Amino acid sequence: MTSTLLIEGLRVEVAGKEVLKGFDLSMKSGEVHVIMGPNGSGKSTLAHALSGHPGYKVLGGSVTLDGEELLELSPTERARHGLILALQQPMEVPGVRPIDLLVAAGANPTNLRQRMSDEAQRVELRTDVLDRFVNVDLSGGERKRAELVQLGILRPKFAVLDEIDSGLDVDALGAVARRLFAATTEWDCGVLVITHFRRLLQELTPTMIHVVSEGRVVATGGPDLSEVLERDGYEPFRITNS
Amino acid sequence: MKIFADSALSFISERPDTHVRERAWSSFSSLGLPTPTDEVWRYAPLSDLDVDQFSVSSSPKIAADSPFAAQLVETSGYVVRIVDGFLTSSDDSLPGVKVSSVHDSSSLSGTSDLEHYESDSFALLNVALAPATTVVEIAEGTTVDRPIVILYSANGSSSFSRTHIRLGRSSSATIVEYFEGGHDALVVPLSEYEVADNASLQLVTYQRLDTTAWHVARTTGLLRRDARLRQSVLGMGAHYDRSRNDAEFLDVGGENELRTTFLGTGNQVHDFRTHQFHKAARTRSTLLSKGAVADESRSVYTGLIEIEKGAKRTDARQTNHNLLLSAHAHADSVPNLDIRENDVMCAHASSVGPLDELQRWYLESRGVTPKDAERLMIQGFFYEMLATLPGELADLVESDVTSALAKLQVVAS
Numbered sequence: 001m002t003s004t005l006l007i008e009g010l011r012v013e014v015a016g017k018e019v020l021k022g023f024d025l026s027m028k029s030g031e032v033h034v035i036m037g038p039n040g041s042g043k044s045t046l047a048h049a050l051s052g053h054p055g056y057k058v059l060g061g062s063v064t065l066d067g068e069e070l071l072e073l074s075p076t077e078r079a080r081h082g083l084i085l086a087l088q089q090p091m092e093v094p095g096v097r098p099i100d101l102l103v104a105a106g107a108n109p110t111n112l113r114q115r116m117s118d119e120a121q122r123v124e125l126r127t128d129v130l131d132r133f134v135n136v137d138l139s140g141g142e143r144k145r146a147e148l149v150q151l152g153i154l155r156p157k158f159a160v161l162d163e164i165d166s167g168l169d170v171d172a173l174g175a176v177a178r179r180l181f182a183a184t185t186e187w188d189c190g191v192l193v194i195t196h197f198r199r200l201l202q203e204l205t206p207t208m209i210h211v212v213s214e215g216r217v218v219a220t221g222g223p224d225l226s227e228v229l230e231r232d233g234y235e236p237f238r239i240t241n242s
Numbered sequence: 243m244k245i246f247a248d249s250a251l252s253f254i255s256e257r258p259d260t261h262v263r264e265r266a267w268s269s270f271s272s273l274g275l276p277t278p279t280d281e282v283w284r285y286a287p288l289s290d291l292d293v294d295q296f297s298v299s300s301s302p303k304i305a306a307d308s309p310f311a312a313q314l315v316e317t318s319g320y321v322v323r324i325v326d327g328f329l330t331s332s333d334d335s336l337p338g339v340k341v342s343s344v345h346d347s348s349s350l351s352g353t354s355d356l357e358h359y360e361s362d363s364f365a366l367l368n369v370a371l372a373p374a375t376t377v378v379e380i381a382e383g384t385t386v387d388r389p390i391v392i393l394y395s396a397n398g399s400s401s402f403s404r405t406h407i408r409l410g411r412s413s414s415a416t417i418v419e420y421f422e423g424g425h426d427a428l429v430v431p432l433s434e435y436e437v438a439d440n441a442s443l444q445l446v447t448y449q450r451l452d453t454t455a456w457h458v459a460r461t462t463g464l465l466r467r468d469a470r471l472r473q474s475v476l477g478m479g480a481h482y483d484r485s486r487n488d489a490e491f492l493d494v495g496g497e498n499e500l501r502t503t504f505l506g507t508g509n510q511v512h513d514f515r516t517h518q519f520h521k522a523a524r525t526r527s528t529l530l531s532k533g534a535v536a537d538e539s540r541s542v543y544t545g546l547i548e549i550e551k552g553a554k555r556t557d558a559r560q561t562n563h564n565l566l567l568s569a570h571a572h573a574d575s576v577p578n579l580d581i582r583e584n585d586v587m588c589a590h591a592s593s594v595g596p597l598d599e600l601q602r603w604y605l606e607s608r609g610v611t612p613k614d615a616e617r618l619m620i621q622g623f624f625y626e627m628l629a630t631l632p633g634e635l636a637d638l639v640e641s642d643v644t645s646a647l648a649k650l651q652v653v654a655s
Binding site for chain 1: 600601603604607608611612614617618619622623625626
């Protein structure tokens with residue numbers, strides 16, 4: 001069954017400042033959508049607001065998954081409905097092991113450790129990292145790959161990845177991109193990627209690219225759009241603050 | 243105090259070292275039990291304490307191992323049993339490890355027990371009433387490749403164990419101390435750990451006494467040159483759980499990592515005290531204390547870092563986090579510094595409050611329920627303490643902690 005994630009007119013405030021000012025996006029499962037834009041345009045705010053981060057206040061708009069309003073749900077319920085975020089800087093949770101987190105998150109415990117190892121290998125993450133506490137003493141790149149392991153186990157309908165590519169070397173980036181692309185067919189995962197870099201898109205072919213400026217989408221197009229961005233930068237897309 | 247005193251005096255008259263015991267008893271008698279007006283005892287529910295509900299027995303009350311103790315025994319393979327303070331069994335199968343029961347009233351710090359513990363009523367009681375000192379010696383240069391488990395069973399109405407663990411130069415060992423029993427009992431362990439030059443001791447103390455017990459424990463780590471002591475103390479049981487854990491750096495280059503944690507339920511009181519005493523240069527102490535209080539329980543953490551003049555380039559850090567799980571629970575945190583040297587690094591931080599909001603959100607954003615997130619994080623306090631244990635043993639203690647936590651009704655705030 002095809003699922004739809006629909007974001008309409010989303011307005012979000014961070015630390016008293018409105019950062020998202022009417023954000024719209026629609027995507028279906030199995031698709032890869034990419035959000036690009038300059039620093040401060042609201043990309044990460046979108047990711048955090050979607051999964052109910054306590055520091056982000058929704059002022060208006062709606063986010064529905066197959067018609068159900070996610071903004072009225074708790075972070076737990078959003079994840080259980082099928083929307084999971086992989087963070088740019090996932091936090092350390094001392095004393096909690098990845099496997100215990102995943103079981104509590106609803107993963108099937110049968111052969112779980114083995115499946116985690118398999119997922120780790122696909123993103124070239126050392127498997128001994130899986131036995132450490134969640135993100136504790138991991139490098140930036142290891143944390144991001146550990147997020148991918150979680151996604152691979154939890155198999156959300158939609159995965160939102162916030163700058164998953166920063167801090168990864170070229171080889172790791174390729175592995176992460178291939179893993180995500182495979183997810184779109186393995187369980188028809190909808191992948192929403194926030195990135196600065198075209199590099200990721202070489203092996204993760206986007207269905208659509210959305211350029212964000214000043215808290216809203218200012219241009220949407222196919223994969224070609226990334227070439228335009230590469231050539232001309234974000235400046236032509238910049239809108240003045242209204 | 244007649245019932246208790248009569249049994250104590252009768253016990254003292256029968257034991258070797260009667261003379262020292264009598265002096266300790268007399269010091270205890272003139273000092274008396276602490277009262278709530280004593281600053282260092284202000285958090286103890288002393289009005290509930292009636293020593294006449296306890297008596298001193300002249301022999302250990304032997305009982306079968308609890309299921310958990312039996313598992314510990316099976317996993318470790320090397321076990322020392324101490325029942326009501328009496329060394330009841332040990333084995334000689336580990337090369338370089340010697341366990342004995344001795345009548346010796348000298349503190350490893352170099353003075354007599356009487357002097358060393360002169361102002362501590364409960365320690366004096368131990369000096370008077372511990373049947374003997376159990377000495378665990380690791381010979382110079384020995385690396386003990388299996389963890390040593392010391393099972394302390396408190397089966398009688400009172401239990402005074404005295405333990406000296408001595409690591410010879412360049413030796414290394416992992417020791418797990420497990421306390422159980424203590425129903426309606428007074429349990430007063432007094433332990434000293436001496437870590438010689440370049441030796442390394444990993445120590446985990448897991449206290450799982452009955453919630454009717456009065457547990458008043460004191461440990462002292464003595465670190466020689468370049469010695470390492472990594473100590474974790476986990477307090478789950480007892481009605482009143484007092485755990486004082488000190489470390490003294492007697493020579494340069496030592497390293498002490500102390501982690502303490504507790505979980506308070508019902509009307510328990512956990513009273514944790516630490517004293518890191520840096521007497522020598524280039525010594526390092528790291529202290530992490532984390533605890534959680536639920537229901538109507540209370541906790542207090544009192545920590546002192548003391549740095550003597552001349553202990554240059556000392557690095558001392560102290561962190562204390564307390565978690566409130568109910569509106570009726572209460573936690574206090576009292577960090578203290580006494581620094582008499584300028585050339586040092588010293589930091590302390592403490593907090594009392596609910597769980598870290600962002601960590602919790604992170605878990606919830608994966609689909610973990612608020613209740614499970616809370617359970618995972620509290621359980622994590624304990625798991626963190628077990629990092630020094632070999633995997634199998636850590637798994638065992640973890641599962642015991644987990645089952646204890648599962649009984650706890652935590653309401654996510």
